[in-house]
Amino acid sequence: MTATLLIEQLLNGLQFGTMLFLMAAGLTLVFGVMGLINLAHGSLYMVGAFAAATAAAATGNFLFALVAALAAAALAGALMEMLVLRRLYRRDHLDQVLATFALILIFSEGTRWVFGSFPLYLDVPKALAGTVRIGSLSYPAYRLAIIVIGVTTAIGLWALINRTRLGVQIRAGEADREMIAALGIDIARLYTIVFALGAALAGLAGALIGPIQSVQVGMGEPVLIMAFVVVVIGGIGSIKGALAGAILVGVTDTLGRFLLPVLLGTVMEPSAATAVGSALASMSIYILMALILVWRPTGLMGS
Amino acid sequence: MKRILTTAALAAILAASTATAAPLKVGFISTLSGGGAGLGIDARDGFLLALKQAGDAGSEITVITEDDQQKPEIGVQLADKMIQSDKVDILTGIIFSNIALAVVPAAVKQDKFYLSVNAGPSQLAGKGCDPNYFNVAYQNDNQHEAMGEYSNTLGYKNAFILAPNYPAGKDSLNGFKRFYKGELAGENYVKLGQTDFAAEIAQIKASGADSVFFFLPGGMGISFIKQFSNAGTGLPMMGPGFSFDQDVLPAVGDAALGAHNAAQWSPDLDNPANKAFVEAFEAEYKRLPSVYASQGYDTALLILSAQAKADIADHDAYHAALKAADFPTVRGSFRFGNNQHPIQNFYAREVVKRDDGVVTNKIVGTAFEDHVDAYAAECPMK
Known part of the structure; x- marks a missing residue:
């Protein structure tokens, strides 16, 4: 094992982490502000990827595809909030889970109805194909771009919440929703905006991941589970926590997959080390979550 | 009336x-x-x-x-x-x-x-x-066995092999190894349903492998092919027929061109x-x-x-x-x-682009003739 390989794996972990952040940010925002558990967040990720694939196939322009994904996911999110979720804020979490699970099924079969059962084609844009040399390391340019976009989005989101009027309303909504309603802020509109913002972030994640993964029905659910782990680790409702949790989960998962079989190989025979190592690696983020919850029951930045 | x-x-x-x-x-x-x-x-x-x-x-x-x-x-x-x-x-x-x-x-x-x-x-x-x-x-096991056999014909001596950590994944790599004669640069089991393979691809690059064999069903395979071709390793890919079939190829496009796979049928048979x-x-x-x-x-x-x-x-x-x-x-x-x-029979196929731009398989050789599976002898029926 060389230093180059380790650095490459750290970059991979960082890239995975930034993608998880885009998913987890929307989830934690919606939970923090509205107290809503949205299982259908993965469907918005899928909407983003399908919109990007369709727009890219029609225009051949990846930037346009990204814009289409953001718009489609935000629109789907706003409609979802206005038509269904609005009725669920006062209900308990079990009702919300049931209703948003139904939304997953509706989105999945609806997508199949429109796009068919076969995965769609979406490729890395020409400008970002191939690899970039960093010292002795050659790293895929597209993955670097995902890191850059993810970090930029994180900064933008921080500025939005801490430096703008909308951000003040969002933070106030988290703290005391009756009070801001009493102050004359249209809470229904605020909720729709927050939900659409979270949805757009999920759509962006889907569109960014589409070119390197499979654009297919049901692609959102595995990511959703990871995003929930991130939200719990980071502390429910905290954007900063989501960022820290996402990077931690991304790096732990990547390094676990890579290092555990190697480390176990020093104490047992190779085939057993591969089997045990890969089994442990798939559990690593859940072990991490359990340890963090023992240490801080409300998550890293939860209150 | x-x-x-x-x-x-x-x-x-x-x-x-x-x-x-x-x-x-x-x-x-x-x-x-x-x-x-x-x-x-x-x-x-x-x-x-x-x-x-x-x-x-x-x-x-x-x-x-x-x-x-x-x-x-x-x-x-x-x-x-x-x-x-x-x-x-x-x-x-x-x-x-x-x-x-x-x-x-x-x-x-x-x-x-x-x-x-x-x-x-x-x-x-x-x-x-x-x-x-x-x-x-x-x-x-058959398609994996057939690819293992044909990889010898292709002259691969140091393959990295990869499959999900579940029974069919283990059967796959065992089937491949049953007929493959070269060395293994590495053997890796990933989580079933995993769709990001950056960590594994970095390991493949560092392992000195001359080729990679993988069995990753459905979306996993699509993700792997896209990411692998994007990582610029230049290593040849091979797999069972269903990793490069007509449900996968339209979604990966040019990324799969040149990959070898084995199946009992091909559209050009x-x-x-x-x-x-x-x-x-x-x-x-x-x-x-x-x-x-x-x-x-x-x-x-x-x-x-x-x-x-x-x-x-x-x-x-x-x-x-x-x-x-x-x-x-x-x-x-x-x-x-x-x-x-x-x-x-099992045929070796190569992923090619037809003149009309459709990405599909072409038979390039025969891996097995009248192949009997490895378990037939254990069956008491005559």
């Missing part, structure tokens, strides 16, 4: 056709929703195409289609319903081995025939073989039955058939051939008619071995 006349005429036609052969009810349980739906839909479309082409003989066969949602417990419920309330004579259609293992043993015990369009778990090929169970596709099948499938469904479609088609042809020879009421005669496998297979040649699994 006119309506009564047509109804009477229809009834007469129906009566006439049932007089020649007993009507047959087939239960088709397959994965038609969720991430694995593409495979089930292709198998079903192939199956129904063969019945449609058969005309009157096909219309005597009633097909009840149900979706198992890729869940074994749903598969079992559907099979119970089809056997007890729909009274089907034959069950077929299951794509995934874990569902087949849940459904098949109980179904064959109730003296229903089960014809597998895809799943071929080793348990049902060896000691667990059964006279009522026929596999019309392959035994699960040169025989008249296959040419007619590929043309008819494209005309009917506006897409190229996949290996699953070819297996569904052959399964329907097998039922039609048995139907022409025997009456389902006579179980032994019908069994003999199925076992004879006297149908015009799209694979060129096909017969059943002692465990009622196929003895057939």
Whole structure:
């Protein structure tokens, strides 16, 4: 094992982490502000990827595809909030889970109805194909771009919440929703905006991941589970926590997959080390979550 | 009045056709929703195409289609319903081995025939073989074995091999290793359902491998092919046929060009039955058939051939008619071995781009002739 390989794996972990952040940010925002558990967040990720694939196939322009994904996911999110979720804020979490699970099924079969059962084609844009040399390391340019976009989005989101009027309303909504309603802020509109913002972030994640993964029905659910782990680790409702949790989960998962079989190989025979190592690696983020919850029951930045 | 006349005429036609052969009810349980739906839909479309082409003989066969949602417990419920309330004579259609293992043993015990369009778990090929169970596709290890054999011809000496950490993944790598003669640069099991392979690709790059063999079903394979070609390793890819089939290739495009894979069928396999099948499938469904479609088609042809020879009421005669496998297979040649699994050729295929821009497979060699699966000897049937 060389230093180059380790650095490459750290970059991979960082890239995975930034993608998880885009998913987890929307989830934690919606939970923090509205107290809503949205299982259908993965469907918005899928909407983003399908919109990007369709727009890219029609225009051949990846930037346009990204814009289409953001718009489609935000629109789907706003409609979802206005038509269904609005009725669920006062209900308990079990009702919300049931209703948003139904939304997953509706989105999945609806997508199949429109796009068919076969995965769609979406490729890395020409400008970002191939690899970039960093010292002795050659790293895929597209993955670097995902890191850059993810970090930029994180900064933008921080500025939005801490430096703008909308951000003040969002933070106030988290703290005391009756009070801001009493102050004359249209809470229904605020909720729709927050939900659409979270949805757009999920759509962006889907569109960014589409070119390197499979654009297919049901692609959102595995990511959703990871995003929930991130939200719990980071502390429910905290954007900063989501960022820290996402990077931690991304790096732990990547390094676990890579290092555990190697480390176990020093104490047992190779085939057993591969089997045990890969089994442990798939559990690593859940072990991490359990340890963090023992240490801080409300998550890293939860209150 | 006119309506009564047509109804009477229809009834007469129906009566006439049932007089020649007993009507047959087939239960088709397959994965038609969720991430694995593409495979089930292709198998079903192939199956129904063969019945449609058969005309009157096909219309005597009633097909009840149900979706198992890729869940074994749903598969079992559907099979119970089809056997007890729909009274089907034959069950077929299951794509995934874990569902087949849940459904098949109980179904064959109730003296229903089960014809597998895809799943071929080793348990049902060896000691667990059964006279009522026929596999019309392959035994699960076969495509991996064939690729292992052909990798020697390609001259690979240091392959990195990769599969998901579940029974079929382990069978895959064991099947490959059974025939591959070179060294292994590495062997890696990933989590089932994993879609980011950056960590594994970095390891492959660092391992000094001269090639990579992988079995990653469905979306996992699509993700891997895209990411691997983007990582700029330049290493050749190979896998079983279903990792590079018509459900995968349109989604990965040029990223898969040049990859080798092995299967018992290919759209360009040169025989008249296959040419007619590929043309008819494209005309009917506006897409190229996949290996699953070819297996569904052959399964329907097998039922039609048995139907022409025997009456389902006579179980032994019908069994003999199925076992004879006297149908015009799209694979060129096909017969059943002692465990009622196929003895057939396996071809090495290469992913190419046709002149019209469609990415598909081309046969470049033969990996095995009349290949018998590794478990046949353990089956007590003769």
